[in-house]
Amino acid sequence: METLNQLGLNAKKASRKLAQASAQEKNQALLIMSQLIVEHQKDILTANQQDLAAAESNGIKGTMLDRLTLNEERVIAMAEGIKQVAGLPDPIGTVHSMRTLDNGLTIGRQSVPLGVIGIIYESRPNVTTDAGVLCFKSGNAVILRGGKEAIHTNKAIITILQKALSQTDFPQQSIQLVEDTSRASSTGLMTLTEYLDVLIPRGGAGLIKAVVENATVPVIETGVGNCHVYIDKDAQLEMAKDIIVNAKCSRPSVCNAAETLLIHEDVAAAFLPEIETALSEYNVELRADEKAGTILSKSIPATEEDWETEFLDYILAVKVVSDLEEAVEHIDRYSTGHSEAIVTDDYASSQQFLHEVDSAAVYINASTRFTDGFEFGFGAEIGISTQKIHARGPMGLPELTSYKTIVYGNGQIR
C-alpha cells in the first residue's frame, strides 16, 4: 500500500527528531495539544455527530453507540488527560546499571524510544488522543488506525494535534492517522516491517486473533481478560461477597472484570446462596457446573464454551472445586492470563495461589478490577498486555521504551 509506506516513511523520519527531543520540548507540545483540543472542541463534536448519524443509520446502539459518543465533558476530559501526560516523568534517557568493566570500558543501559509504534483500535475516539500522546511523550512516532465508525471524529482530532505540532519544532507526522479504514489498511499496517518497531492492537478477541495470525511486525497483545475469582475454604464470607460483586458488576464491559467464580466445596453450600442474592441485585445470570447448580436457586448449566468466554456482560460462570489445586488447574486451562484473585485467610493457600497462577496480575483478597495503569500508579496506560515478552499487564510510559547499551572507551580492543 503506497499510502501506508508514505506514512511509515514520515513516521520514521519524525521518530529521529522525537528521540532527540528534551522532556521540556515534548511537554510544551503536549500542553499546546491540550489547549487546542479545548479551543477546537466544536470541530470534534461536529465530526462526532457525523459518525453518530452514520452509526445510527447502520443500526449501532447501546454500549457501542455510547463508546463512540463524545460530548463537551468528554472532550474536556481528553484535554485534561493530555495535560496529565505532560506532567508524568519522562521515560527517556535514564541510564541503568552503569558500571566500569575490568578492561576500563564504562557501560550502561540507556532508555530510548521504541521508534515507530502502530496502534490498531476500534470505536472509542478517546484512544486517538490517549495513545497518540503517550507515544509522543515516550519519544515515539505513532501511526493510528482507528475503526471506521469513528473516522470523522478521529480525523478532526488528528487535525488538531497536528496543528498543535505545527506550532512547535516537531514534525506534524509525529502523530498520524490511517484514513483508509478498509481491512487492507489494517493488514497493511500489520506487515509494515520496514517502518514499524511494534504494533499494539487494542480491541476484542477477533482483532487480537487477526493481528497474531497476520502480523510480521513485532506485536504486543493486549486486553482479552477471562478473569477468575477463587473463594478458598478459609475465606471470609463478607469479603468474598464484596470482591466477587465488585469484580463482576462494577463495570462488566472491561477486561479486568471477573468472568468465572471458583469456590471450594467446603464453603459452597454456605456461601453460594448469599453470593447469589448479592449478584441478583445486578441481575447477573449464573452459568453453573453440576455441583454449583444444585446449590444455586437459579442458574443455567455451564457449557465448555462458558469457561473460556470473556462475557463482558452481567453473566458469571460458577464452578465448585475440590481444592486449590483444582482451582489453579482450571485457571491454567481457561484463563487468558490477565488477572486472577484468591479470597482466603490461610497463609499457605495465599502463597501457593500467588506462585502457581501464571497471569499478569495475581491478587490475594482484592478485586481483579484494580488491574489498570492508573490504579497501579503509572499515571496512564496504553493497554494491558496479556503476553509475556516485553511487557505484561498494564503498560505505562516505561513500557513504550527500549534501551541501548552505551559504551565509553579509550581505545579498548578485544
Add this chain to the structure above:
Amino acid sequence: METLNQLGLNAKKASRKLAQASAQEKNQALLIMSQLIVEHQKDILTANQQDLAAAESNGIKGTMLDRLTLNEERVIAMAEGIKQVAGLPDPIGTVHSMRTLDNGLTIGRQSVPLGVIGIIYESRPNVTTDAGVLCFKSGNAVILRGGKEAIHTNKAIITILQKALSQTDFPQQSIQLVEDTSRASSTGLMTLTEYLDVLIPRGGAGLIKAVVENATVPVIETGVGNCHVYIDKDAQLEMAKDIIVNAKCSRPSVCNAAETLLIHEDVAAAFLPEIETALSEYNVELRADEKAGTILSKSIPATEEDWETEFLDYILAVKVVSDLEEAVEHIDRYSTGHSEAIVTDDYASSQQFLHEVDSAAVYINASTRFTDGFEFGFGAEIGISTQKIHARGPMGLPELTSYKTIVYGNGQIR
C-alpha cells in the same frame, strides 16, 4: 504436526514444575548435567563422527565443518559452561518496585519465567547445551530445533541432559529436541501458538527472515550484524587503526565484527593508507566508494549491496563522509541496529554519535567486538537481540524472564 504438539504439551507441563523450582534444585540438576556430559563424552563424540562423515560426503568443509566439529576439549568446555551457568545468580522470584498504594494494596513486580521457549538454530552443537541450560536455569521449558547437519550429535547431547533430569525431580521434558529436521518442523515450531511463549531464532539472515515472515508466536530476532566504525576528523590515528583492525579481523565470522568503515574526509587522505597497510596483513579486501577508492592503493568499487551486507569475512566496505551527520545517516540507512562505534577525541561528536545512532550497542573509542553477553558481564548469553521490544543487544538470564504483578490486599474493592 502431531509430534510438535506433543512436544509442546510436554513442555507446557514441564514449565509449571520449572517455574516453582528453587535455585538450589535447578543448580543441582545443572551440575548433574555437567557431570554426565563429561562421563558420556564418548557417546557425543561418536555421534559427532556420524554427523561429520555425512557432512563431508555432502561437500561441507572449512568454517562450516569446523562449527560442526566436537572434540574432547570442546565437550569439556560444554560441561564447564553448564557448571558456570549453575553458578550464576538465579533470575527468578526477584520482586521489584514493591510499594503500598493509598488504598492499602501492596503491589510489586515479581520476575517469573517466560514459560516455554523455542530455539531454532543451525549447525553448532554447543548451542544445544548453551541454550538448553540457560532456559532451564531461568525456569523455562525449552524446545530445541537444531540443524540437520548436527542431528546425531544433538540427539546424543539431549539424551544425556534428559538422563541427568531423570535423576532429579524435574520432568525429562524440561529440555526437548525436535528430531524431525525437515522444513515443516521448523515452520511448525514458528506457529505453535498454543504452547510457545517465545521463539528465538539463532542463525543467518535467511533463517531470521523466514521466522519473521512465518511466525505467529512472539519472536525475538537475533544476530544479524552489519556493524560500522566511524573515524571522526578528531580521531587519533593509532587508536583508529587498532579499533578498525580489531573490529574487522579479530573474528570476522561473528555478528559483532565490523563490515563498513566510515571516515571523515578531513583525515581520509592521511589515515586510509596507514589503515590499508594494517588491514593488508590480514588480506582484507576493501570495497570502496569513489573518494576512498582514489586514496586507497588497492580496492574494488563498492556496490549498493555492499553497504547492506554482513560479509562475515575478510572484506570491508569503506566510505568517505563529509561529516558526522553523513555517517549517522549512512548507519541509519544500512545498519541492522547491532553495534556501531565512533573514534574521536571531540566531546560533542562523541555525545552526538552516542545519542543519534539507534543501535543495540553504541561505542565511543572501542571496538564493536565487545557486544557479547560474557564481555558485558552477564556470565552467559542466549543470543544478541537486534529488535527493540523485550530485549536489545546481548541477552543473558534476566532477558529470559517475564514478570507478574503480585497484589496483597485485605478486601479492597474498586
